[in-house]
Amino acid sequence: MNAVGSRAEKSGERNQTRAGLLFILPAFLHLTVFVLFPILFAFVLSLHRWDVLKPNRPFVGLENYAKLLHDPLFWNALGNSALYTLGSVPLGMALALGVAVLVNQRLRGTTLFRTLFYLPAVSSAVALAMVWTFLYLPERGLLAWTLGAVGLTQAAQTDWLQNPFWAMPALIFMSLWTGLGPRMVLFLAGLQSVPAALYEAAAIDGAGHWSVFRHITLPLLLPTTLFVLVTSTISAFQVFTPVYMMTRGGPVRHTDVVGYHIYNTAWRQFHLGTASAQSYVLFLVVLAVSSLQFRLMQKRISGFTVS
């Protein structure tokens, strides 16, 4: 009886394992074919002089990487990406946190506002880019019109996307809005997981709004903040669509970010080897930056829970 039962149990377990494996198989295959293989293949590419149409694709070792070190255009692109990240991530996170706090109030209509703020996230990035191109038009765009209406006629003449100084800030400003939704939702989830008891205790102790936010909300949001910071940084370094649609890297390469630069190297110049090497350099940069963020934040998180 016992032996039979355990055998049945065992075969049940085996069946379960098999079913489980079957369930993850589609995702596993998808990841292998569409993610893992390309990542490895890109590394192979980066070690070759691999021009799309040339049958001769010699192995060149690290030559593609060595060349990048002396390529001012690639450094320019890395610099632009860093600028974009430094501009869009901290501001975007602060804005998202502020909005999350607002829509976390128990007030009428917050659901509507949550939806509205999240809408850009479910819209086509290309459509958003076109809308913002029109918003930024000199003289006729909504921004120019608004500036003109409040008397800033000189500023209304500015072509935000064609001006070497303003093109990058214009892209960053747009990203604050397009990136708001997902960040807001994450912060909102974080806010709602803060135990109400802590707020009650603080209220009894007579803490003001600001000190409650400063000493309870912010520290308890640290894990969420870390997550938002790391994912935002990664996606900021990979930005492509708005640049492709709105500035094409211009004016004069002022918005030529790495993602766009890689695309051009691969699909305008057809140097897949160089483009893959650029992708790996970007990967290393992102890896370094995010692990640094992890280390710094982790220290503060564990510090907080111990004390």
Next chain:
Amino acid sequence: MAEARQIGLRYRGQVLLTLVGLSLGLAGCHPSSRSTDATDVTLRVADWGGASADPAISRFESEVMAEWQRQHPHIHIAPEHIPGSDVYVSKMLTAFVAGTEPDVMALDASSAAVFIENNTLLDMTPRIEQEHFDLGDYYPNVLDLARRGSHLYALPADFTPMMLYYNKSLFRNAGVPFPQDGWTWNEFREDCRRLTVWPAGTPHPTQYGFELQNWMPGWIPWIWQNGGDVLTPDGKHAAGALDTAATGEAFQFLYKLVADKLAPTLSESQAQGADPFQSGLTAMQISGHWNLVGLRASEKLKLADVGVVGLPERRRRVTVLYESGYAITKGCRRTAEAWEYVKFMSGPFVQRKKAELGVGISANRQVAESRREASPFEAAFLDNVRYGVAPKGATVENYAQVEDIGREAMEEILVGGKPVSSALREAAKRIDAEL
């Protein structure tokens, strides 16, 4: 033909993802020609067209297709439209690598070299000789755009010399006589000056003489007219061509039009949110025959108010000739049927339809000449064909990059305020590193 103002919804290219598509394609099958019946054949035909708002174009397409199906009931055409000329080139090249290329593809002269030099197209000469097919019907300099020695890789479908369009009303209002073929740069600049209107109290002119688009296929003729060039005659170097005084003078001339407020800045053109020539901001514009299609649909500028004239000349009279034709790919397994299709598209029925509906100039000399009197524009175009020179992209494989760098150099001069000579010297260096 390349279109400057096309705002297509472009494919968002991501290197890694595309790489996968590419490697899968390599391993995959070759779905070139598939038969639906023992006798039925389907040809895949790629071009850069898309949906058009112009009823003449849709009519042209449906009438052509109906006639083809009548003549060849068993050869079906599966069209593949890839909007956007630069995306079209990338997409086609990737398809060749992946082995998923179409049977027949539209070939633009301005990007023909990359396809011909990489051995992706079928030489049509054997079939031409076998059938004693008469090439004498075509304009020789148009036909030669796809020729390499004794090999021919495409039959022309339509073409255009780049011309100067002018707004007759604005000329009349300013009391400026209409430009005549054979006019000069100085006369052109003087006309620009007289056509520019700058009322007191406005931040910039409300009407300009000319619109300088930073679109290299549009401004390259200026350089040639002054005896300069972008590349040396062998097409191998930019140093010795792009950085010479003759080329610099042409850039300087164009730059001065903008700097002296005779042409809008790129931003001011942009601010129009529409074609500045059609909206009446500028009195002159350089474009090809295709521009007539857009003008015909324009609500602000009536076609009766539009004139077309050859480009103003400096040291030599020259313009650039853009052409598109049909080529058969090397991977095509139904070459006999594909050859029939190419002949049809380049032949009298389609060419006559095209001319009648005014959607292009026929590459067939007889058909084109028969339309000389059909509209006030055709004669001007036809008279300028002999000044037409092949775009460098017809012979230089990496020309797309040359154009990118050229556009950036012009941007540095116009927007970045960089001196012409140093911008061109640096651009020449970059191009030479690429070629």
